[in-house]
Amino acid sequence: MTRICWWLVDVVSQLLEPNERDAVRGDLAESGETGGQALRGLLGLVVRRQAALWKDWRPWLALAGLVGPAGMLLFQFSISLSRTYDLYFWIIGNYRVIDPAILEQTGLTVGHGVALLVCHSFLWVSWSWTGGFVLGSLSRRTLWVNGALFCLVWLSLSCSLRPVSTPKLFTVLFWFPSIWGVRQGLRLGTLRLRQAILLAAAIASMTGLAIWTVGWWPGERSLALSLPVLYMLATASSRRWRDSYRRQFPR
Amino acid sequence: MLGEFEYLLLSAAARLGEHAYGAAMRQEIESSPGRRCSIGALYTTLDRLEAKGLIETWMGDATPQRGGRPKRMVRVTAKGTQAAAAFYNAVVRASRGVSWEANRVAVRL
Numbered sequence: 001m002t003r004i005c006w007w008l009v010d011v012v013s014q015l016l017e018p019n020e021r022d023a024v025r026g027d028l029a030e031s032g033e034t035g036g037q038a039l040r041g042l043l044g045l046v047v048r049r050q051a052a053l054w055k056d057w058r059p060w061l062a063l064a065g066l067v068g069p070a071g072m073l074l075f076q077f078s079i080s081l082s083r084t085y086d087l088y089f090w091i092i093g094n095y096r097v098i099d100p101a102i103l104e105q106t107g108l109t110v111g112h113g114v115a116l117l118v119c120h121s122f123l124w125v126s127w128s129w130t131g132g133f134v135l136g137s138l139s140r141r142t143l144w145v146n147g148a149l150f151c152l153v154w155l156s157l158s159c160s161l162r163p164v165s166t167p168k169l170f171t172v173l174f175w176f177p178s179i180w181g182v183r184q185g186l187r188l189g190t191l192r193l194r195q196a197i198l199l200a201a202a203i204a205s206m207t208g209l210a211i212w213t214v215g216w217w218p219g220e221r222s223l224a225l226s227l228p229v230l231y232m233l234a235t236a237s238s239r240r241w242r243d244s245y246r247r248q249f250p251r
Numbered sequence: 252m253l254g255e256f257e258y259l260l261l262s263a264a265a266r267l268g269e270h271a272y273g274a275a276m277r278q279e280i281e282s283s284p285g286r287r288c289s290i291g292a293l294y295t296t297l298d299r300l301e302a303k304g305l306i307e308t309w310m311g312d313a314t315p316q317r318g319g320r321p322k323r324m325v326r327v328t329a330k331g332t333q334a335a336a337a338f339y340n341a342v343v344r345a346s347r348g349v350s351w352e353a354n355r356v357a358v359r360l
Contacts, residue, residue, distance in 0.1 A: 019310055019323075024290060026313070026320030027274040044291030052295075 005035025012039070015046050015144070053142050062138035062146050066228065070131050071153035073225050077127070078170045081120050085169075088113035119210050121173065126203050127225045128174045132181025134228040137189050137235075143182065189235075196236035200229045253338040257305075259286075260296055261335040264306060264325045272311060272322035273297075297325065305331030 009028065013021045024045065028038040053059060091098065091108060103109050139146040191199070207222045253261070263279040264271040273293060280288040300306045311324040327335070 019321075020294065022320045023273055023310070023323035024294065026317035026322060027272075027277070027290060029318040029320065030274040030314075030316055031277065041290040044289050045294055046291075048291050048295045 002035040005039045009035065009038050009042055012042050012046055015141075016049065050142070050145070053140075058138040058140070059142040059146065062135050062142075063149065066131060066135050066138075067146050067150045067153060069224060070127075070228070071150050072157065073221055074127060074131065074174065075154060075157045076221070077124065077225065078174060081124055082170055084113075084120065085117060088117060116210075119206050123203065123206050123210060123222075123225075124170070124173055125177045126199070126206070127228075129177040129181040130199070130203070130228040130232060131225075132178035133185035133191075134181075134231050136182035136185025138185075140186065143186070147182070190239045191232055191236050193236040193240040196229075196233045200226075200233045203229050252341070253305075253334055256292065256296055257300055258335060258338045259288075260293070260300065261305065261327055261331055264327050265332070265335070271325040271327075273325075274317075274322075276325065294323075297323070300331065303330075303334075304328060305334055 009025070013025055016024060024042065028042070033041070087108070088110075091103070091113065092110060095110065135146060135150070136143060190196075203226055207226055211222060259280055260276060263276045267275050267279060273290070277288045277290070277293055280286055297306065297308060301308055305328060307326045307328055308323050311322040313319045313321045
């Protein structure tokens with residue numbers, strides 16, 4: 001039991017800043033407390049520290065703006081994308097037996113399908129990456145809470161849809177860019193203005209193209225999923241403005 | 252104005268002098284009968300006192316009995332000394348002529 005408590009002390013103390021973690025672990029070792037007492041004391045400190053982090057508006061913005069709404073919209077988009085993929089894969093698989101006139105009439109040509117799928121896959125990966133980036137840059141040390149809640153939203157939506165499930169390909173195409181985005185967001189905080197403009201332009205043109213070609217996914221949802229990139233653009237502009245101000249008026 | 256726990260920490264740090272750090276201050280506070288000092292309360296209050304400029308902290312040396320981990324050393328600043336003295340004087344002034352013994356309040360006129 002004591003060994004488990006000390007192991008938990010090690011795990012929980014990872015939530016503290018490195019310097020504080022060392023000092024606290026040293027104090028606990030020196031005071032000769034039992035594993036249970038040490039764990040209780042440490043939990044008290046971690047709760048206080050985490051509560052203090054939530055006094056800032058950024059974690060709340062990540063929670064209210066990204067975790068819930070973006071999680072649900074991305075999930076809906078993945079379902080829609082998987083249905084489009086299924087349809088076109090079926091058309092490609094049965095191409096020889098389908099009358100080409102029917103395909104022309106319905107507009108479900110292979111060329112159109114390929115363009116659509118490329119466009120939507122790009123958007124899927126981009127929205128996942130930008131969502132992850134903004135989640136990482138806003139949440140910082142509250143990431144484990146917001147990240148866990150995001151996984152919970154995703155998991156509960158997946159469970160509610162059973163027996164229909166999202167294809168593994170889309171899950172991979174979502175989680176890899178998202179985790180990469182979170183890492184980049186934690187590391188960089190903001191993008192350079194040029195990078196943010198390029199990314200925003202690419203997402204805007206692909207979103208426009210997707211709405212114009214099919215109009216299959218409502219525009220306002222696409223716009224909602226593009227909000228992280230707009231936030232990235234805003235923070236990159238503000239950083240650029242601050243840097244040029246500092247250069248002009250050095251202290 | 253300081254809070255009671257802030258005053259206790261300042262007093263403990265002042266008493267310990269150069270040897271003031273987390274575990275020693277906890278031990279100092281808990282040496283009074285009935286007084287508990289959790290590690291959470293200690294470190295969050297130290298941060299608050301540091302933000303107010305009443306103490307300075309820095310990472311000290313590591314010792315073997317701490318598993319080779321460094322201490323967070325504490326020093327009371329001049330502003331901290333003034334604040335503690337002001338708190339003490341306020342308590343002494345407010346307590347003048349009041350006796351809190353044996354669950355009764357006796358005001359000496």
